[in-house]
Amino acid sequence: MADKDLFMTKGSDLLVAALENEGVDRIFGVPGEENLDVVESLRNSPIQLVLTRHEQGAAFMAATYGRLTGKPGVCITTLGPGALNLTTGAAYALLGAMPMVMITGQKGIMSSRQAKFQIVDVVSAFKPLTKLSLQIVSTATIPTLVRDAFRIAMEERPGPVLLELPEDIAGEEAEPIAVIPQHPIEIPVAHRASLDRAAEMILAAKRPLIMLGAAASRPRSTAGIGGFVRRTQIPFFTTQMGKGTVPGGSKLYMGTTALSERDYVHEAIDHADLIIAIGHDTIEKPPFIMGPKGPQVIHVSYTPANVEQVYFPQCEVVGDVGPSLELLADRVEGRLHHAGALLKLREGILSRVSDRATEERWPPTPQRIVHDVRQVIPENGIVALDNGMYKIWFARNYRTYVANTLLLDNALATMGAGLPSAMMAAMLYPNRRVMAICGDGGFMMNSQEMETAVRLKLNLVVLILEDSAYGMIRWKQAVDSFPDFGLSFGNPDFVRYAESYGAKGSRIESADGIIPTLEKAFKGGGVHLVVVPIDYSENSRVLIHELREKLKAVAEPVS
Ligand SMILES: Cc1ncc(C[n+]2csc(CCOP(=O)(O)OP(=O)(O)O)c2C)c(N)n1
Ligand SMILES: [Mg+2]
DSSP states (O other): OOOHHHOOBBHHHHHHHHHHHTTOEEEEEEOOGGHHHHHHHTSSSSEEEESOOOOHHHHHHHHHHHHHHHEEEEEESSHHHHHHTTTHHHHHHHHHHOOEEEEEEESSSSSOOOTTTTOHHHHHHTTSSSSEEEOOOOOOGGHHHHHHHHHHSSSSOOOOEEEEHHHHHHSBBBOOOOOOOOOOOOOOOOOHHHHHHHHHHHHHHHSSSEEEOOGGGGGTHHHHHHHHHHOOOOOOOGGGTTTTTTTTSSEEEEEEEEESSSTHHHHHHHOSEEEEEEETTTTSOOOOEEEEESSSEEEESSSSSOOOOTOOEEEEEEHHHHHHHHHHHHHTTTTOOTTTTGGHHHHHHHHHHHHTTTOOOOSOOOHHHHHHHHHHHHTTEEEEEEESSHHHHHHOOOOOTTSSSEESSSSSTTTTHHHHHHHHHHOOOOOEEEEEEHHHHHHHHTTTTHHHHHHTTTOOOOOEOOSBBBBHHHHHHHHHTTSSSOOOOOOOOOHHHHHTOEEEEEOOSSGGGGGHHHHHHHHOOOOEEEEEEEHHHHIIIIIIIIHHHHHHHHOOOOO
16 A cells, blocks of 8 residues: 555545546546645646536536446536536436435534535535535545545446545645555346247247347447357447447448337338347436337346336346346357348448438538538548437437447437537547547537646537527427527527637538548648538438338338
């Protein structure tokens, strides 16, 4: 044990030593005066303090750190107003199952020299938004509470934890207490009986399909899943958050469920008699609607399935996903005579989904933008989306080849996370191309973090899709036959806005300018904002009229 672990001086030193012990390398946040002891302890630590321009940005970055690494991202804020600015980030991590530890300050608890000034019951406010929310009341408990916070944040199902450190505890002289060493934890593998039952159902299926859901994208999951698909040769589709776990270039990829029903991919789902749902989390907008007549479902995940009106699996394989799937593949490999039954639908589904991807129209269609973005992003490049209409198009049309290379939020589905999550990806993977894609509405919700991105010297392209509106809601308004009202706005000149932060800015002026402008932005390095107008008339043409027509056509039965 290092000397430093034995000779602590104050509570904040114990906290920072405990964070170092957890392997924390960065803390994101906006400190207040109640955090100054912690800031001082950080000054003497290898942990980097990454200032953001709003606590929400810090929380989105920390949550994305957790999402991409499997280890909790850490953020820090002051009491009351600063802590409350973490609420959306906490919900983002809770719904999205991203490990995160939030450390918030508080006034001293041993005396009260400022009465109730700035005091909010933060611990209670965060109870419904976290897996654990508590106040540290003595220096002696800091090492254990930090260790437990990290364990809870990380274990399945991962999520956020809040620790409130009052300033007098942070500044109090402390006994030298050793940190608690980490120990490896293995997740148990599924029970033999459940594997046998699932194998029987798979062997009996005439038209099986695999579905990859959100938990399939956990960093620890990805290895075993590809092997299962390869060994069974059962075609698969993905939910929005399950994209990429098995390469979308695979001959078995059938599509992604951007809608809950009636999209082309649902032709395969509607014809399936069995769906092996790997890592599905019902926090996602339903990828399909289970009913009394539809396919049977086997739920394979770390945790049991929630029973929902739209999801009530008949069989569960609960345990560490990769190793459990290996045991399941052992039971069925080479014995599946109908594995590829639904593959005959594949070409029809994928070709109709990629329709109009190279159209010259100006402003460009969402399909064209998805197509052109894919051309400039290598297989391991990362695209992080904010929330808006384009998310449906990217989920549906953007092919992924590596897990976690299309970071989208189909859980809280909050606006404002696109830029910070892309910044986190750019920090973690400086040698990969990273692009944030935001609507003009969502970008402006956290655009102040452009300063953080420039200060951190990130290489990042930020693509803004400009329709001068909260386009998705405007579209829903039209679909529901409401008159066009109240959802349009004006924008700053985005190029000059970027330049005012010390970033670069470009405006795309023609459809054949999309690829060269994005290429140039990546090649130039640094933070580069690119703005492009978007023609959203395709929303109704495809997602309403075309799919409605499709429904009218009598589906060919598949044997
Ligand atoms: C924080 C937050 N506020 C409101 C919403 C509801 N909402 C979903 S999409 C959307 C409009 C998004 O507009 P924009 O970012 O410009 O994208 P567009 O749909 O226009 O491409 C709104 C208001 C939300 N999801 N999150
Ligand atoms: Mg918009």
